[in-house]
Amino acid sequence: MGVAAALSLSDAPRALAGERAGAWLTVDLAAVRENYRRLRARLAGARCAAVVKADAYGLGAARVAPLLADEGCRDFFVAHLDEALALRPLLGEACSLFVLNGLPPGAEAEAAEAGIVPVLNSLAQLDAWTALGRRQERRLPAVLQLDSGMSRLGLPAEELARLVEAPQRLAGLDLRLVMSHLACADEPSHPANVEQLAVFSAGCARLPAAPRSLANSSGIFLGDAFHFDLARPGVALYGGNPTPDAANPMRPVVRLEAKVIQLRDLKAGAAVGYGYSYRAGGPMRVATISLGYADGWLRSLSNAGRAYLGEIALPIVGRVSMDSITLDVSALPEGALGPGATVELLGERQTVDAVAAAAGTIGYEILTSLGHRYHRRYLDG
Numbered sequence: 001m002g003v004a005a006a007l008s009l010s011d012a013p014r015a016l017a018g019e020r021a022g023a024w025l026t027v028d029l030a031a032v033r034e035n036y037r038r039l040r041a042r043l044a045g046a047r048c049a050a051v052v053k054a055d056a057y058g059l060g061a062a063r064v065a066p067l068l069a070d071e072g073c074r075d076f077f078v079a080h081l082d083e084a085l086a087l088r089p090l091l092g093e094a095c096s097l098f099v100l101n102g103l104p105p106g107a108e109a110e111a112a113e114a115g116i117v118p119v120l121n122s123l124a125q126l127d128a129w130t131a132l133g134r135r136q137e138r139r140l141p142a143v144l145q146l147d148s149g150m151s152r153l154g155l156p157a158e159e160l161a162r163l164v165e166a167p168q169r170l171a172g173l174d175l176r177l178v179m180s181h182l183a184c185a186d187e188p189s190h191p192a193n194v195e196q197l198a199v200f201s202a203g204c205a206r207l208p209a210a211p212r213s214l215a216n217s218s219g220i221f222l223g224d225a226f227h228f229d230l231a232r233p234g235v236a237l238y239g240g241n242p243t244p245d246a247a248n249p250m251r252p253v254v255r256l257e258a259k260v261i262q263l264r265d266l267k268a269g270a271a272v273g274y275g276y277s278y279r280a281g282g283p284m285r286v287a288t289i290s291l292g293y294a295d296g297w298l299r300s301l302s303n304a305g306r307a308y309l310g311e312i313a314l315p316i317v318g319r320v321s322m323d324s325i326t327l328d329v330s331a332l333p334e335g336a337l338g339p340g341a342t343v344e345l346l347g348e349r350q351t352v353d354a355v356a357a358a359a360g361t362i363g364y365e366i367l368t369s370l371g372h373r374y375h376r377r378y379l380d381g
């Protein structure tokens with residue numbers, strides 16, 4: 001779809017702001033929808049939730065969550081209570097909002113009042129939540145998380161044992177889900193996957209019957225045994241590859257383009273950027289583009305990453321600055337690129353995962369680092 005077609009009349013003033021912007025981030029909401037459908041299609045019996053923490057991995061939870069509710073998603077996970085409070089008015093009554101990190105002590109009443117469901121990660125959190133339920137004479141909904149191996153969040157084995165010995169601690173609770181989280185799901189042959197599966201299954205068997213959830217995006221691709229009743233994909237919805245050893249089964253969602261601000265011809269030996277970390281090996285042409293680490297283009301991409309003009313790769317030379325990056329454009333024919341032209345940083349030529357590999361990180365960090373200075377465009381259908 002063309003840019004003009006994607007913008008409604010009411011967006012016109014923002015379109016002008018877009019003209020002035022140094023860089024544009026385009027979020028293809030139709031691709032998010034399609035990715036949700038593809039994930040759901042892989043889950044024979046299980047429901048498909050959506051993890052929309054960290055502002056839907058940087059893409060805009062206020063846009064993404066209602067759209068997925070429209071696709072039939074009813075279960076939304078965030079990390080913090082404040083993220084849930086911000087989304088609550090945007091989602092209908094039929095949708096549940098779960099807080100993965102649990103509630104800060106003292107925030108229980110506010111969460112209950114707003115209809116937000118905590119993930120209980122310890123016996124202390126469980127007791128605080130059931131105490132509120134007793135005071136309010138309500139059966140409060142909750143998710144119980146078990147630590148199946150990654151030593152991060154959830155009841156460790158000793159706490160589970162104490163709970164099994166004192167099952168009345170769960171009394172009065174509406175146990176909506178028992179969950180755990182996989183540490184190595186992106187490595188299908190890692191022994192931790194089946195170990196965590198076994199620990200989780202055994203833990204659930206010692207608790208009252210409740211729906212169960214284990215799989216994140218990559219976990220969905222580990223097979224039916226990992227699906228249980230609810231899957232919790234995040235990154236795959238946003239186009240990240242949940243199967244890093246194979247072709248990406250998801251549709252790309254983000255496109256990032258930046259404007260060329262200046263070009264210059266360098267002589268052999270000329271230095272580029274802070275620290276003079278790059279020296280021209282011979283005559284070359286460089287272009288400076290209008291985005292930098294303040295926009296989330298990681299500094300580790302200094303002398304490492306690249307942009308694209310069509311199919312031609314334009315390597316980053318020198319350090320990534322706060323607001324600009326310098327590219328080696330010598331491969332381009334004379335006149336192919338002038339000030340005001342745009343180059344692609346994320347999109348058809350370069351995926352989020354490819355940039356992550358160049359930066360020595362994971363696609364999650366590239367997405368959640370995406371800055372707020374970009375002119376953002378949302379395309380849907």
Ligand SMILES: *Cc1c(COP(=O)(O)O)cnc(C)c1O
Pocket residue numbers: 051053100180181215216217218232233234235236
């Ligand atoms: C972030 C998160 C997810 C989503 O993980 P992806 O790998 O992005 O699919 C699922 N469950 C928990 C507990 C998480 O913290």
